[in-house]
Amino acid sequence: MERLQPGGSGGGERNLFSVPEKFRKGMAKKDNVTEIKQADYDMRKTFIGFWITVFAWTTLPALTTPRVSMRTSSDEISVTDTFTVALGVTRGDSMRTVFLRLNYDEQKVRYLEGTPGSLFQGAVFWDIHSERIESDSMIYMVAVMLGAGRFVSAPGTFFNINFVALDSGQAVFTIDSLKFVDPNLSYFDGGWDTLKTVIAPVDTFPPGPVSDFKLQEDGSGRLKLHWRNPNDEDFEGTIILRSTESFIRIADTNKTVVYDGIGEAYTDINLVDDAVYYYTAFTYDEIPNYSEPRFLKGVPKGEYVFTYPNPFDPNDGVGTTFNILFTNNTFVDITIYDAVGNHVIDLYKARQVFANEPTKTMTWNGRNGDNEIVANGVYYFVVRTSQGDQKIGKVAVLR
Numbered sequence: 001m002e003r004l005q006p007g008g009s010g011g012g013e014r015n016l017f018s019v020p021e022k023f024r025k026g027m028a029k030k031d032n033v034t035e036i037k038q039a040d041y042d043m044r045k046t047f048i049g050f051w052i053t054v055f056a057w058t059t060l061p062a063l064t065t066p067r068v069s070m071r072t073s074s075d076e077i078s079v080t081d082t083f084t085v086a087l088g089v090t091r092g093d094s095m096r097t098v099f100l101r102l103n104y105d106e107q108k109v110r111y112l113e114g115t116p117g118s119l120f121q122g123a124v125f126w127d128i129h130s131e132r133i134e135s136d137s138m139i140y141m142v143a144v145m146l147g148a149g150r151f152v153s154a155p156g157t158f159f160n161i162n163f164v165a166l167d168s169g170q171a172v173f174t175i176d177s178l179k180f181v182d183p184n185l186s187y188f189d190g191g192w193d194t195l196k197t198v199i200a201p202v203d204t205f206p207p208g209p210v211s212d213f214k215l216q217e218d219g220s221g222r223l224k225l226h227w228r229n230p231n232d233e234d235f236e237g238t239i240i241l242r243s244t245e246s247f248i249r250i251a252d253t254n255k256t257v258v259y260d261g262i263g264e265a266y267t268d269i270n271l272v273d274d275a276v277y278y279y280t281a282f283t284y285d286e287i288p289n290y291s292e293p294r295f296l297k298g299v300p301k302g303e304y305v306f307t308y309p310n311p312f313d314p315n316d317g318v319g320t321t322f323n324i325l326f327t328n329n330t331f332v333d334i335t336i337y338d339a340v341g342n343h344v345i346d347l348y349k350a351r352q353v354f355a356n357e358p359t360k361t362m363t364w365n366g367r368n369g370d371n372e373i374v375a376n377g378v379y380y381f382v383v384r385t386s387q388g389d390q391k392i393g394k395v396a397v398l399r
Helices: 021-064
Strands: 067-072 082-091 097-104 109-116 125-133 136-144 156-165 169-181 187-189 193-200 211-217 223-228 237-243 256-261 265-268 277-284 294-298 304-308 320-325 330-337 343-353 359-364 377-385 390-397
Touching (some): 067 169, 097 156, 109 125, 136 156, 211 294, 223 277, 223 294, 304 377, 304 390, 320 377, 343 359
Antiparallel strands (some): 082 156, 097 136, 097 169, 109 156, 125 136, 169 187, 211 223, 237 277, 277 294, 304 320, 320 359, 330 343, 377 390
């Protein structure tokens, strides 16, 4: 057997690592293809790396950097109102420590106090304090969560800051510094936010007063009051004060308040018969501002008889109505006399009246027993009961 020698073929030397001629052209082509593929791979790797970098820069901060926000506890704030500015976050996670600085206008508001929000209720350390540097008023806030797995993520509230409104106009709050630390102890600068809120001037205008303020006797120890409330948008309620001495002209809630609400009727009970009671009605708004007063005077009667209207015009076809109340069941007779005691007419005989039930079913049309309209003047009515009692009253005819 022929032994092959390095670098030769047949009788000469053959190199074991030499390439036969017929393969050289093919290998040259193969080398060119490999170089092209390598260049294409490098280009693809560079392209993919570029977009990974872009993706990281545009999305990774959203996973760590918070997006802060502010809101007030009320949409309507007036001078002297207390309100809260909530400093929150709508985006961001894995926040272990947060530092905030809030600028505010001390001409419009005054700082009262601050507390951690929902995100930092379990903070191991927190501090909120205000400072004034030259013309700037600032509140510094810091909260720290410690321990494995102790961190907070959006959404939520960092801090709640309480203020009182001092002056009307626009109040501006600005977060101009936000820094935080994530669980890897990486330190980041955060965003900023501005909140503008309008403080309304103090409302000094009350709603309108009640109208049609009326009173009627309602039995022994009782007076019934009626009125109509105003239609003003700022109307919150009606308050009625009572006195046994004189009308109360200023809304003083230290006086006897018999009614406070939004209704339009009230019955005052447990009163002393024949005593005089003075009632004053005020309406009020949320502040509260009180309206001009409206007055009524009433005397409760255990038993009563009176006519309404008085005086009356017989020509109106309505006449006058007897208002009767007795404390016992009885039957009544009603007779009319003129001013000098002459008999005019027997109106009713043995009409039943029930105990403690006001009766308004009997009237006088202003005519005498001959069905003639009586002359103008004062007339007396006498109401006699089946128990032998009688009540006398006056009624005037005015045509």
